[in-house]
Amino acid sequence: MNTIWALAGVVIKELYRRKDFYVLFVLTALITIAAGMVNFFHDPKIVRYVKDICMLLIWVSALVIALITTARQIPAERESRTIFPLLAKPVTRWQFILGKFLGCWLASGIALLVFYIFFAIISGSREQNWPWLTWLQAIWLQWAMLAIVIALSLCGSIISAAPSSTTTICFITVAGILLVGGHLNTVALHQSQPLQTIFYTIYFLIPHLEWFDIRDRVVYDWGLVGWLDCVLATLYAAAYTGLFLLLTWIGFRRKSLNT
């Protein structure tokens, strides 16, 4: 376990050494503050649009950080050939995959925490309302979703050697699932065979990331999701994460490490 934590620690250090997080955080902060300063019909109590914009930016930034951080892990180790001494330590390939996953997931969690603290300050100070539990649920569910995304991206980085292509393909896939995934059953109903079967198969196979997006509940003050539902969603995320990590390990086990 110590080996996995040591590998994860290196990835976390990479997060604060690189500039991606800082740039995205500053951009999010600037856009949110600028949006919050706009005066609409001299009514200072209007707040939901600011929360909406801030939450959207947090989602996009967290996705970008998670994908970029993950997609470059294995290709960078192979390119710089540091993977050889690492695997000769000895670190098993399974430990290597788990360490990289844990590091990326924790790094994304830290980034997410900073973003949500900023959101809480902006939202709470304008609304004079501090629904901590709702925010806690939002951050937890988003982090659980990021676990699936990170595992998917790690799996992609085994197949594709270039981090840029892995990032782009994963980003499109995740955005597609978030926007359309939940509606594929409705779309399938209006298709003829064999398209209907294809759509239904995709619908039942993909991880339903849209469940974890409770931005609307936060923005429109709808209150808490049931705790049991949160636990079930977490188990669902854990199952898909495990599946993608297993696929990554299977791919990585047989992979030649020479570039």
Next chain:
Amino acid sequence: MKASPYLVLALMLAVCFTLATGLEPRAATWSNRSKSDNVFGVLFGNGRKLFANQFFTMADVYFHSGYYPSIFDLRDESRKEIVAESHGQTDSAEDEKKEDFLGKPKDWIDRFGRHFHITEHTHLEHKNEREILPWLRLAADMDPQKIETYTVGSFFMREHLNQPQEAEAFLHEGLRNNPNSYEILFELGRLYYENYHDTARARNVWQFALRRWLQQDPKDQKENQLGFDEITVNLAHLEENAGNYEDAIRWFQAAQKVSPDPTALQQQIDDIKKKMAAPANAPAAAPHQP
């Protein structure tokens, strides 16, 4: 010959400045974009109108606190409840049932997913209606010719948020951009009558709105009969409250020609006639303010 890079830089700056002073007046005539009075006009040109509908829809989404159909759900896209509400139409139980676009869950994924999303049809209330205003402001900036933006915005500001001055300013802005709009004039009349209780100005503005309505093409008149109905009925009520019963009857009779429910209007005409026939010692009506 070797020129100093600083000298070359200075020379290039001088050339740029000279060209800019010479070209700037000409460049202003190349496109209308730079003449636009707002930043969106400069950025997007006429393409900004594409965004206006989306922002107007966002106002409706906010009005429903996020309970809103996606493009995959079957729903009459043209029907916006913020518009219906601004015309004084409220949902019946039947309408509410129709708007349950989610229906029964189709499978376990759909059923479980609903625990995380908004599945309850509500409307903003208790002054939270203010949350729709940023989207209406943006819609007006994006497409100043979209009349509904001004009428809906004004309705919510004066009726729900007690901001008649802001509503009036918004309507005047709309009128500057759409001088022939009877809809904006009608809403302005409602503001004068219902919020400022200024009968004379309301009457003048509504009569002006009616003239604008009559100036439309016959085809447009046929399509916009609701506008005629609203203006004449409101004028009738105004005259009735002002004690001008004959004028009130005249407006109700005009409204009957287009009203979907002429019998109800006939009932109101009969009531006014009864008032007119009442004995002289009845409480006097307010004098007519010309």
